[in-house]
Amino acid sequence: MVSMRNYEQVFVKLMRRYKYLEKMFEDEMKKILIFIKGFNEQERIKLARITALWISNGSVPPTVLQVLINEHLVKDNLALEFLVEIFVTWKQEKGLQSLMTGLKKGGLEGRLMEFVPANKRTEDFFRSAFEEKGLSEVVKLHMAQASQEAKRDLQHQLEEELSDGRPIKDIVSDIRDIAQKNIIPEQDVIALIWTTVMNLAEWNKKEELVAEQALKHLQKFTPLFAAFTSTTRSEMALTLKIQEYCYENMNFMKIFQKIILLFYKTEVISEEVILKWYKDGHSVKGKMLFLEQMKKLVEWLQNAEEESESGEDED
Secondary structure (H helix, E strand, C coil), rough: HHHHHHHHHHHHHHHHHCHHHHHHHHHHHHHHCHHHHHHHHHHHHHHHHHHHHHHCCCCHHHHHHHHHHCHHHHHCCCHHHHHHHHHHHHHHHCCCCCCCHHHHCCCCCCCCCHHHCCCCCCCHHHHHHHHHHHCCCHHHHHHHHHHHHHHHHHHHHHHHHCCCCCHHHHHHHHHHHHHHHHHCCHHHHHHHHHHHHHHHCCCEEEEEEEEEHHHHHHHHCHHHHHHHHCCCCHHHHHHHHHHHHHHHHHHHHCCHHHHHHHHHCCCCCCHHHHHHHEEEEECCCCCHHHHHHHHHHHHHHHHHHHHHHHHHHHC
């Protein structure tokens, strides 16, 4: 690596002196990378390492690596091997943070799976290819990106099915399949459902009319909400999402309690979660206003709970 760093510095000094070389160098690197098949294994390793040095010091933008997503290079696993070697060197020379930042700047964070041969394009193969080279952080980045894409796909599917008026039971089945396939937690699914359902309506601009409209609208979808609030964590996620929505939409600020009451009556949100939210589970957004709104309902729930416990003791 010492001799490579010397070569690296030669190029750096040249481009500092002759700025017009920067664009030329980038173009030439793309031409070279597209023909890495013409190098033997040892030459490819050396090229990958010097490429890592040039990219990490800013001589070449990380976007040049996108040319490796070429059918022939990917098919023969050359693209992936070359990319991994670059990442290993980059991490060793400049550190993990530099590598992660470079991946994002180069538009690579969402395309990493494209470097994997089609017949090996599985999460297990991807994970092993990077983890065995000490690049578990790249795997985590890929998984996070894949999760975001899966959530966008799920929301798009939900929007389409709700707009088409599909039966709720069919929608539940489809969304559950997508969530399980992509390992999307239920608390994330319920947040997406809330956002999508609320985006369906054209809300009245008059505050006094919004409450009735909102409750009527939400009532239609309570079976959908109930299907994805099977845990207290999901219920709390929904409650916090409602709090956030009511805080950010002025016409809804006075109807937070009414929405929670609707979901309580329809067994979407449990007494346990409401009391937990009131005690210490709420967010700071509109905290005082919403706590005041919920005060009577919470007192009623607490009294009902005490009476129930008292009745059990007498028995």
